[in-house]
Amino acid sequence: MLKKNSVLIITVLIFFSSFFHAQEKPGNEPQKNISTLMNETTSGDYLLAIEKAGEVLQSSYIDAEFTTEAYLVFSDIDKTDKDMDVILRSVKAANLNVRNQQMYQTILEQLKIKLDNQSKFINKQDSIQNSIQSRIASLGKDKVVMAFVKDTLRQKQFQKEIQELTKQYKKTAALLSKNAKTLNGKKRKILENKTAVFYALQTVEERLQKSEINLIKKEYPLLWNVGAKADGEDISANFSGKIGVEKEVTLYYITRIITGLFIAGIFMLLIWVYLHNNLKYLKKAGCLDNLEALNFSFLNKGAFVPVLVLGLYIVILSNLYAPVVFTTMLHFILLISISFLFRGSWQKTSRYNWLFLILLFTVSSFINLFVPVSFTERCVFILINAGAVFYIIKQLKIPDNGLFKLKFFRWTGFIFICFCVLSVILNIFGRVSLSHTLSLAATVALTQVIALSVLLKIFIEIILLQIYRTRVQRGIVTIFDHKNLSDNLKTPFIIITVYLWFVVTASYLNIWGSISDSMVSLLKYTVHIGSLSFTLGSVLLFFAMIWIAHLLQKYAAYFFGEIEDEDEENINKKQHSRLLIIRLVLLTGGYLLAVLASGIPLDKVSIIIGALGVGVGLGLQGIVSNFVSGVILIFGRAIQIGDIIEISSQQGRVKSMDLRTTKINAPNGSEIIIPNGSLLSQNITNWTYTDNLKQVEISFNLKGETTPEDINGIIRETISGMPMIEQTRPCQIYYNTLSKESFGVLIKFWCSIYRTEEVISETKQALFKAFGNHNIDITI
Secondary structure (H helix, E strand, O other): OHHHHHHHHHHHHHHHHHHHHHHOOOOOOOOOOOOHHHHHOOHHHHHHHHHHHHHHHHHHHHHHOOOHHHHHHHHHHHHHHHHHHHHHHHHHHOOOOHHHHHHHHHHHHHHHHHHHHHHHHHHHHHHHHHHHHHHHHHHHHOHHHHHHHHOHHHHHHOHHHHHHHHHHHHHHHHHHHHHHHHHHHHHHHHHHHHHHHHHHHHHHHHHHHHHHHHHHOOOOOOHHHOOHHHHHOOHHHHHHHHHHHHHHHHHHHHHHHHHHHHHHHHHHHHHHHHHHHHHHHHHHOOOHHHHOOOOOOOHHHOOHHHHHHHHHHHHHHOOOOOOHHHHHHHHHHHHHHHHHHOOOOOOHHHHHHHHHHHHHHHHHHHHHHHOOOOHHHHHHHHHHHHHHHHHHHHHHOOOOOOOOOOHHHHHHHHHHHHHHHHHHHHHHOOOHHHHHHHHHHHHHHHHHHHHHHHHHHHHHHHHHHHHHHHHHHOOOOOOOOHHHHHHHHHHHHHHHHHHHHHHHHHHHOOOHHHHHHHHHHHHOOEEEEOOEEEEHHHHHHHHHHHHHHHHHHHHHHHHHOOOOOOOOOOOOHHHHHHHHHHHHHHHHHHHHHHHHHHOOOHHHHHHHHHHHHHHHHHOOHHHHHHHHHHHHHHHHOOOOOOOEEEEOOEEEEEEEEOOOEEEEEOOOOOEEEEEHHHHHHOOOEEOOOOOOEEEEEEEEEEEOOOOHHHHHHHHHHHHHOOOOEOOOOOOEEEEEEEOOOEEEEEEEEEEEHHHHHHHHHHHHHHHHHHHHHOOOEEEO
């Protein structure tokens, strides 16, 4: 590009210099070879041509300047060049640690993609510069300009404009030349980095293959063939060398992910603020102690440590291919944080068991990372594994062991024993690397069961805290059926935690990469059935998104403080209506996203919809009618959850509504399931459409010497002292019969429809007592 640019500069400079050369020639006679076009071209045409050339040069200069995006990419190229120096030096000095080599491979592959993108951008900038040069070169092909070159008289006339034009051209040409040098330099740097990445990837892949071979073949002699002389090497120098390499690798990796760590920290801070505000609100309301009745174990002691545990696990899962020192430190901090969570709640035996697991993890990690392989090291490692197996077997035999009583923990204990026994055997027969890997993975598998059970408990407590805080805001401080709710929520979370346990354990076994690649290949496998083709991943994604949509719509109410058995008098009907709409949106959106994410062709979807249309016409009218009626009821809000309705001589409280049916709790405890189409097509009496009040009547007979005025006074005094009677609406008193000593009285008053029977009973008792105190016989 530089060569091409130089030629263009020389050509155009000669082109413009011809103007001045023509002006310096003596003589007044015009040139004889001026064409007809020259004779016909006017001064105005020449002026327009000069202005056009000036505009082209000006716009070319503006377009030739690099944008902010270009300078950012140039800066990124320089940063990549510096990163390459660090990563290549680390690759050259690193040992054959499989986890670190996997990390190098991941980083190098990312750098390769990054360099490809940088190369594409530089090529694009190169094309822009070439197009600008072509635009300038096109000026020499203009007929008016060519005529102007030969017309010396006109050149003298526009000498000032030509000088300005030449100045603008030199400025633009200098910028193009400078840009060409910059782009060529960036190209050279990218090419060098690509070559370095290529050879570094080859080195890392060879090391990984060598590590895999070493895991299978015998790396060291049989234990009984190793003498004590093997320990004579400079262990201190080897130890310090390994620390130096691991330190450099870890610091480099942290600088790469510092932005991600910052984002994770902000996310955890927001969660902490959210939980802290909820706990602060409950404490201010005097309900914080009620969390123990909800079986809280962690959040009632504060939100900092639970949020720290959650954040550490997120960082661990997002950095499976991080350097070993980095992941080991994260796991160690996680285990220590869990120890703080369990302070004061674990028994002495459980606390000792947990401390033993932390110590075992620490010692195994330290030996695996920094201690060179020797006869002494192999013997110590065998003793550690044998002691751990003996200790775990002893603890598993204790039936009431608090830490080991979890069913899944006991299964993991058996896995731990198998891994440790296999580690001892492999160590004896010289497969030391595989022995270390199995031993460390066994310890991680065992500790992760406790860590994930804690994580599961934290998730459940966060949901229960949100529910209880919302209920307290509504004035409901009673404890709800949290155990049944927790059991319902555990199922999806248990599936997730088991998957997380498998991922972390497999990553410590250094097999997660192979497993994930195999899973991706399997999910991308295309199946052809006739003209229809799909992948297994798209099918699984389709059903997974539908399952998630149903799961979200099922448990969405919990985040608003609503539970399934809610029957409070002051139920928030508007909130229930919003929840129904949210559930409808979640289901509809979930199905649409499932169809789009699965990659099902829309023409196939139209065929399915057409088939459904035929099915509706043949026999699904009732289902569609109920579905449409459900949507109308949800948005129309004629009936809402918590309403007392009466339909076809059946009365009850609306318990739940979905898109097909509505459930009603009858006063006798039975549940009536009514299709939404029936609700919409019949007359419905809604006792609570406007408010929750109902007018009730009590009739009774009085005998005694009294007057209607005294009777009215006693009744009003008694009614005013009843807190469950609505006092804003006056009590009405009617007399059915009147005689000298006998009165038939009917009173009407308002109370909550949810407590009608209770209010009537208490009011009768209060009236009986009040008239008795005045020596008036009453028969109710």
